[in-house]
Amino acid sequence: MGDFKTIDKLARRGLLFILSSPSGAGKTTLSRKLLEADDDIKLSVSATTRPPRPGEVDGVHYQFVSDATFDRMVEEDDFYEWAHVFHHRYGTPKGAIREGLKDGQDYLFDIDWQGTQQLYQKDQQDVVSVFILPPSLDELRRRLESRAQDSSDVIDSRMERARAEISHWAEYDYVVINDNVDECFDRVREVLDAERMRRTRQTGLIPFVRELMG
Ligand SMILES: Nc1nc2c(ncn2[C@@H]2O[C@H](COP(=O)(O)OP(=O)(O)O)[C@@H](O)[C@H]2O)c(=O)[nH]1
Ligand SMILES: Nc1ncnc2c1ncn2[C@@H]1O[C@H](COP(=O)(O)OP(=O)(O)O)[C@@H](O)[C@H]1O
Numbered sequence: 001m002g003d004f005k006t007i008d009k010l011a012r013r014g015l016l017f018i019l020s021s022p023s024g025a026g027k028t029t030l031s032r033k034l035l036e037a038d039d040d041i042k043l044s045v046s047a048t049t050r051p052p053r054p055g056e057v058d059g060v061h062y063q064f065v066s067d068a069t070f071d072r073m074v075e076e077d078d079f080y081e082w083a084h085v086f087h088h089r090y091g092t093p094k095g096a097i098r099e100g101l102k103d104g105q106d107y108l109f110d111i112d113w114q115g116t117q118q119l120y121q122k123d124q125q126d127v128v129s130v131f132i133l134p135p136s137l138d139e140l141r142r143r144l145e146s147r148a149q150d151s152s153d154v155i156d157s158r159m160e161r162a163r164a165e166i167s168h169w170a171e172y173d174y175v176v177i178n179d180n181v182d183e184c185f186d187r188v189r190e191v192l193d194a195e196r197m198r199r200t201r202q203t204g205l206i207p208f209v210r211e212l213m214g
Contacts, residue, residue, distance in 0.1 A: 007197060007205075008196070010205060011203045011204035012196065013201045013203055014102075014104050015128050015196065017106055017108050019110055019130050021132035022158075022162035024143045026181060027132050030181070030185055031110050041108050042105060042108065044093075045062060047063040047069075047070065048064060049088045067089075078093055078094060080092040080097065081119055082115075090111070116171065128192070129172045130174045130191055131172035131175045131176075132184070
């Protein structure tokens with residue numbers, strides 16, 4: 001038997017995979033599962049001025065920075081995009097993303113609709129966006145309460161914002177309802193797998209077909 005080639009062994013360009021949802025719908029849970037299950041995707045760690053929650057590690061979940069440091073990063077043009085969300089600022093550091101994409105590295109973004117729009121403006125061809133919907137607003141509130149990380153005032157304000165966030169659903173390439181988390185996760189992986197196979201991302205196809213045709 002000769003060389004057995006499959007398309008996923010050919011060179012390809014990486015993609016920018018965005019998961020957005022109203023707070024509490026499950027994007028952090030889904031992101032963590034994806035990062036565990038898939039070695040080819042790396043989290044783009046955002047910088048934020050919000051304080052860490054219990055269990056959050058600086059440099060892993062977020063880069064936790066002061067207001068002054070965030071200001072300096074904005075001034076020095078360190079961000080791909082940044083936005084105000086709730087009472088804090090969040091931004092995507094440029095880091096090594098551009099180089100990584102060329103080498104086939106995929107990046108996962110847990111960012112809101114504002115960041116999604118900005119990424120589309122910067123780099124339309126590489127972005128794939130997925131919006132996660134809760135099965136109902138009652139269930140969304142239950143999840144925020146069960147996470148037990150916010151006061152009831154904060155939960156009320158997250159619920160108020162949820163409607164505004166959901167109103168952006170049609171700006172996304174894909175929409176998945178997170179009712180059963182395992183089923184939702186399977187759908188998200190199917191999207192990622194299919195998008196990786198897009199002809200325009202398969203930079204190795206041209207040399208492969210050239211060789212195939214002799
Ligand atoms: N535009 C933008 N939004 C971000 C970024 N990082 C996180 N967010 C969004 O900020 C919001 C609040 O995030 P967080 O405080 O972790 O609470 P969560 O909603 O419970 O995940 C979420 O909608 C995130 O998707 C970023 O770098 N840029
Ligand atoms: N499909 C689901 N069914 C029940 N609970 C869920 C589901 N998905 C997530 N959760 C729970 O809901 C809470 C909010 O999820 P999280 O991933 O933190 O949401 P987000 O990052 O969108 O704010 C967490 O306690 C999480 O364990």
